[in-house]
Amino acid sequence: MDYNFKDIEKKWQQYWREHHTYKCDVDANRPKFYVLDMFPYPSGAGLHVGHPLGYIASDIFARYKRLKGFNVLHPMGYDAYGLPAEQYAIQTGQHPEITTNQNIARYRDQLDKLGFCYDWNREVRTCDPKYYKWTQWAFLQMFKSYYNTKLDKARPIDELVAHFEKHGTKDCNAHTTSSDEFTADEWNNMTQVQCNDVLMNYRIAYLGNTMVNWCPKLGTVLANDEVSEGVSVRGGFPVEQKMMRQWCIRVSAYAGRLLRDLENVEWTESIKETQRNWIGYSEGAEVTFPIADSDKSLLIFTTRADTIFGVTFMVLAPESMYVDEVVTSEQRAAVDAYLDEVKHKTERERMIEKKVSGVFTGSYAVNPITGKNIPIYISDYVLAGYGTGAIMAVPAHDSRDYAFAKHFNLPIIPLIEGADVSEESFDAKEGIMINSSNERLQLNGLNVKEAIARTKQYIEESGIGHVKVNYRLRDAIFSRQRYWGEPFPIYYDENNQPQPLDENELPLVLPEVDKFLPTETGEPPLGRAKNWVTADGHPLELNTMPGFAGSSAYYLRYMDPHNDEALVSHEANDYWRQVDLYVGGTEHATGHLIYSRFWNKFLYDYGYICELEPFRKLVNQGMIQGRSNFVYRIKDTNTFVSLNLKDKYDVTPIHVDVNIVDKDALDIEAFRNWRPDFENAEFILENGKYICGWAIEKMSKSMFNVVNPDDIVDRYGADTLRLYEMFLGPVEASKPWDTNGIDGVNRFLKRLWGLFFKDDTMQLTDEKPSAEALKSVHKLIKKVTGDIESFSYNTSVAAFMICVNELLSMKCRSREIYEPLVILLAPFAPHIAEELWHVLGHDTTVCDAQWPTWNEDYLKESVVNYGVSFNGKSRYTIEVPADADEEEIKRLALADAGAERWLAGKEPKKIIFVKGKLVNIVV
């Protein structure tokens, strides 16, 4: 009986399903372990061979933890809302739900074939009303909250209202988008509508006028992480800046905590660094510059307070709210013309041009330290969204200010000794200050670091400003003008004021529409829905939520997926707590992983959940690239020439489907049948074969290099695929897929099978295993245990191969030996392990076995080889008894015939005995 993976895999997959082998529940008597994969967006293309890499790695870990006695939560679900399904719906008129369900069915089918140990009872789909009820619920909580900067957490907005009633904005400690201040009296005299408008500036989920990334082609706004280099990440369409009233989430209030708590998670340094970059901490000062001949002033942010003596002009962002305050009537026309010009430039155009532009406002500001008047300009190199949207320009020590100053012929005052600013600015934060003292502040002679500190101190003391930390992280824009997303649980009252739906009206189910396009009047697709109103006739919000809404708390929902009373019960959350191991790609570093952490912290603030961070350990699996194959057609013929002969001809390389190529040899018949124009193809062969060329490229349909896991499973079985994907290299590394090596892994499984069966007879006996065999297996136990803990699956697979080869050459047939071996193999190749487990006489699943431990006694050797080196250069090997002490080994090393030759009569200076089974003799 040969190793028949087809029957075995089918049989055990069915067994696991029927026995609910992977179902898990809260069990206070057992320690828990939560292993999670980033849930996929079910695209129409299905899985390719790269997708399961992370799933296999996490599956191995989940199975291992279970064998170690942990109660393992290992769920899977679908991030089902998304653009491709909607785009497809627009083209075909088919409801995105239909496409999505088809794709999910396909994914499920593909995943099932790979033998994962998911508890499918816990599956979630973001587009399921039972699921998105809790997405909407969380949004409502955010709507009803503000961020208290003193307590550093979210609090009910009612508490803020109570504060306003008593004290106005004084000491309210609220994170806000507005700079307006008011007294209790003013607040109490406001109308309800006015109050609501004011509160909107404080809510964690708020409706705000913000500059958004507007993608005309997609007809929607996008979050910052959905835009890259001025085009949309999905689709690659141009994105422009536009002022719009949109739902936003006050993620920026959590910037400090998002940054700080990175210390406490086990993520790779590069992902943490990416997040730190994205959050963008910078410590500086806000300083007020009065406007000359006016009672108004400009508030600016700077990290270079030390350069305040070199400020020769001020610059406002074109969108700055200061613009209208400072433009003089003489300059009005020029400013308007400039603003108009800027507005019509897309983000992309601004980036590409990079040319200096700007306009004088006509007003002057007063430098609060020197008292000098300096002109105020407007330029698009200043960003409205960062700091205060206004800067003090120090051309001598900032390259952007320098370029601007040169262009407009503004003075440049060097402030650092030895800095030559005739050609370029001196941006480095080092050197000794000059030109920086007067009766108020003396910086001359200090170094830059001291000067910054001194200036900050002065700014605080003199009241012209204050020390301030700024973050680059912006609030997340939360509205999408799309159909296929979660509806907002918001309606608009008589005054067109947004109001929250009552929680018991959730879920607010996505309505049907006749088309998935915006309305004729330009409203989002939900504008087409009939009766899209509350019970008492108020219109409902027409926007839907973005993709990250549904994916931000799904890991919590898995803990308690069928609960209709809460997102997650306290009981379930207290038990499962947080994800212990999260596996997924790096592409979510600035999106999902920030939003999830924010969402988690918000829920934590209210005590809905018990952990500060959602994902304790994060492993990023690498991307699997494609390995394309080429055939070489001789120009203007239908003749193809093999790789190593192609240089003799004038050829064009043509991508050929990798599925009709094996070890770079082309299946000529299959090629002729592949496409009609190759039907009569002729070939120039080498050694009777047609050898294809190859290249590493992205795996994509157009390169014909997509390898479908279904095909591999069909040909080699899921166990071989699982082992091979792990054997390919470290899980974290990106690497090309190359089916060529898979035979080696497949052979290993066949050999293992051959240890159990010869022809149809079971070979195992009850004889006692030899010391050699015990050593081999216990070495394996030790190695594999260590490898799994450290995620080095590739070396584990190698260790299995070595062990099986050793047992094979020992002709070991002892049943006792194979018990632990099969358990070790179970995480990697669950089907064959399950089969062999039953062959060994067990009638329960191998998933419930106990992970073996190794016995050091078996690993001891009777004779040990030691290398002997002279001055670190390896020379010869000696054999010593295993129980020899250091002195004895040194003596034997010197006594060896080789030593005489290398010492050449000299006395050794010293002899170093090292753990790596090496004796080093220094001469």
Place this chain on the structure above:
RNA sequence: GCGCCUGUGGCGAAAUUGGUAGACGCGCCAGACUUAGGAUCUGGUAACUCCGGUUGUGUAGGUUCGAGUCCUAUCAGGCGCACCA
């Protein structure tokens, strides 16, 4: 420009964390069994070599009895951020 990561055979990669570099697999070479092999099995496979050895982990230095591993500089590739004041 700033930050992070990675450089080891023909290829994917190992290396007990400072201790005999190249485990394991692919490929290749030779052999065995076969009517046949895109099956299976056995042996070999870093380079050079006067067969004693010598040289080898991107490059150049340094620390050390000893460096793929640590330090300094440099080159190359990948990723992230990028008018963030």
